[in-house]
Amino acid sequence: MAEKKSSLDAVALGPSASADTAETPQPPPVTAPDHPSVAGLGAKFPDAILRHDIVAGNQHILFIPPDRNLEILQWLRDDPGQAYDLLRDVTAVDYGAGTPLQVVYQLFSLTHRRALSLKCELPLDALEIESVDSLWKAANWLEREVYDLFGITFLNHPDLRRILMPLDYAEGHPLRKDFPLRGRFTRAEQTRRALSQDLEHYYTEQELDLGGDSQALPPAGKETPEETGLEVVE
Amino acid sequence: MGLSDKPLPTVSAESPGLFGSGTPAFLTSSMDFLVNWARRNSLWPMPLGTACCGIEMMAAYASDFDLARFGMERMSFSPRQADVLICAGRVTYKFAPVLRRIWDQMTQPKWCISMGACASTGGVFDVYSMAQGIDTIVPVDVYIPGCPPRPEALIYALMMVQEKIRQESLSEHAVLRAEDPTRVAMPRAGDEEVASLSGPFGNSTKQNRVSGLDRTDAISRPGDRIP
Numbered sequence: 001m002a003e004k005k006s007s008l009d010a011v012a013l014g015p016s017a018s019a020d021t022a023e024t025p026q027p028p029p030v031t032a033p034d035h036p037s038v039a040g041l042g043a044k045f046p047d048a049i050l051r052h053d054i055v056a057g058n059q060h061i062l063f064i065p066p067d068r069n070l071e072i073l074q075w076l077r078d079d080p081g082q083a084y085d086l087l088r089d090v091t092a093v094d095y096g097a098g099t100p101l102q103v104v105y106q107l108f109s110l111t112h113r114r115a116l117s118l119k120c121e122l123p124l125d126a127l128e129i130e131s132v133d134s135l136w137k138a139a140n141w142l143e144r145e146v147y148d149l150f151g152i153t154f155l156n157h158p159d160l161r162r163i164l165m166p167l168d169y170a171e172g173h174p175l176r177k178d179f180p181l182r183g184r185f186t187r188a189e190q191t192r193r194a195l196s197q198d199l200e201h202y203y204t205e206q207e208l209d210l211g212g213d214s215q216a217l218p219p220a221g222k223e224t225p226e227e228t229g230l231e232v233v234e
Numbered sequence: 235m236g237l238s239d240k241p242l243p244t245v246s247a248e249s250p251g252l253f254g255s256g257t258p259a260f261l262t263s264s265m266d267f268l269v270n271w272a273r274r275n276s277l278w279p280m281p282l283g284t285a286c287c288g289i290e291m292m293a294a295y296a297s298d299f300d301l302a303r304f305g306m307e308r309m310s311f312s313p314r315q316a317d318v319l320i321c322a323g324r325v326t327y328k329f330a331p332v333l334r335r336i337w338d339q340m341t342q343p344k345w346c347i348s349m350g351a352c353a354s355t356g357g358v359f360d361v362y363s364m365a366q367g368i369d370t371i372v373p374v375d376v377y378i379p380g381c382p383p384r385p386e387a388l389i390y391a392l393m394m395v396q397e398k399i400r401q402e403s404l405s406e407h408a409v410l411r412a413e414d415p416t417r418v419a420m421p422r423a424g425d426e427e428v429a430s431l432s433g434p435f436g437n438s439t440k441q442n443r444v445s446g447l448d449r450t451d452a453i454s455r456p457g458d459r460i461p
Contacts, residue, residue, distance in 0.1 A: 165363070188424075188426075195330055199331055
């Protein structure tokens with residue numbers, strides 16, 4: 001067995017058998033079937049596939065250039081042969097040691113029952129990528145989460161705010177490898193900042209205004225639309 | 235107590251009496267005993283189940299364990315009508331102001347139970363997002379160890395609160411129930427106390443050793459430092 005250079009190799013190799021192989025019958029080796037989208041994408045965008053990995057047996061991962069993510073993903077969604085109509089996840093990976101951050105798109109086609117992972121590598125000094133919110137509305141909160149925890153800016157995102165950490169969180173982006181586990185500030189400072197949060201700040205004006213709808217109820221004794229002055233919705 | 239025009243009860247043949255004809259129709263007792271008896275036998279808990287400890291808390295007031303036997307049959311989902319805050323589960327920094335506001339909204343007299351390892355110390359979550367024990371935020375009367383504690387442990391903690399109430403005296407009321415209005419929504423503990431309460435221990439000290447960092451707030455990529 002080849003010597004493992006790092007723990008990341010184990011990810012590329014996929015699940016390995018346990019050491020005592022003497023009596024355990026080995027399953028037949030899994031041959032990864034060719035992914036139809038890989039050939040299609042290669043034909044449509046000849047220089048777009050920077051790398052093609054097959055991990056865990058049959059999971060296809062395509063590395064695409066980050067500045068072309070929108071057109072490639074749009075083609076994957078709209079082309080009837082691909083029809084990736086479901087964006088299962090947008091996330092990011094930081095392997096540390098100055099390596100580029102990877103933005104991961106997990107696509108699934110309900111029409112063809114087919115999954116595909118796409119990765120964009122962003123160097124640490126240019127953490128910007130186009131938002132895919134215009135393609136899948138599911139990307140809105142997922143990209144906010146990636147922005148919150150990794151500090152990747154999604155261009156043309158409609159509402160790029162922190163979503164998990166407090167809005168005024170000033171210690172950085174916690175899922176980066178260089179982020180210290182216990183945060184950057186002292187515990188006393190963290191406690192003080194936490195308790196000085198403005199709770200109402202988390203709600204949009206529209207959400208706060210929902211309570212005001214009770215004012216729009218018809219006054220007692222007035223039943224008809226003419227009396228209440230409210231519009232009738234047919 | 236308002237004044238009444240009714241004549242005071244007297245020992246007479248006509249009076250039914252407390253223990254039969256001819257016995258007194260009134261009792262004498264110490265004010266402390268009466269007030270504490272009333273308080274400790276009708277504690278209304280404010281349940282704040284934020285994690286798995288909340289499941290054990292629900293079991294404690296379901297039929298098998300039946301917290302109502304101790305006078306806690308009504309879970310008060312409004313902090314303004316609650317006596318005991320049961321914080322069952324982990325509290326993140328983002329949730330900390332909510333916990334503090336609930337505590338501030340509770341009326342005196344009030345007590346607090348910190349249920350489980352996470353609420354008491356932060357537990358295994360010695361990380362950037364977790365308050366290291368709710369006693370840095372609100373005063374705590376009884377801590378329950380366990381991950382999660384069994385319902386019997388919660389019942390025992392509530393009995394300890396009852397015992398604490400039994401030993402209170404109205405003469406100490408001003409001290410026991412004192413609240414500084416300027417400290418509303420502020421951390422309960424001072425800086426040094428927070429640091430000592432939330433020092434690294436257990437798994438996080440091992441993590442420091444493995445990563446070669448003496449201080450966990452060391453920065454290995456200075457370009458990410460926020461000015």
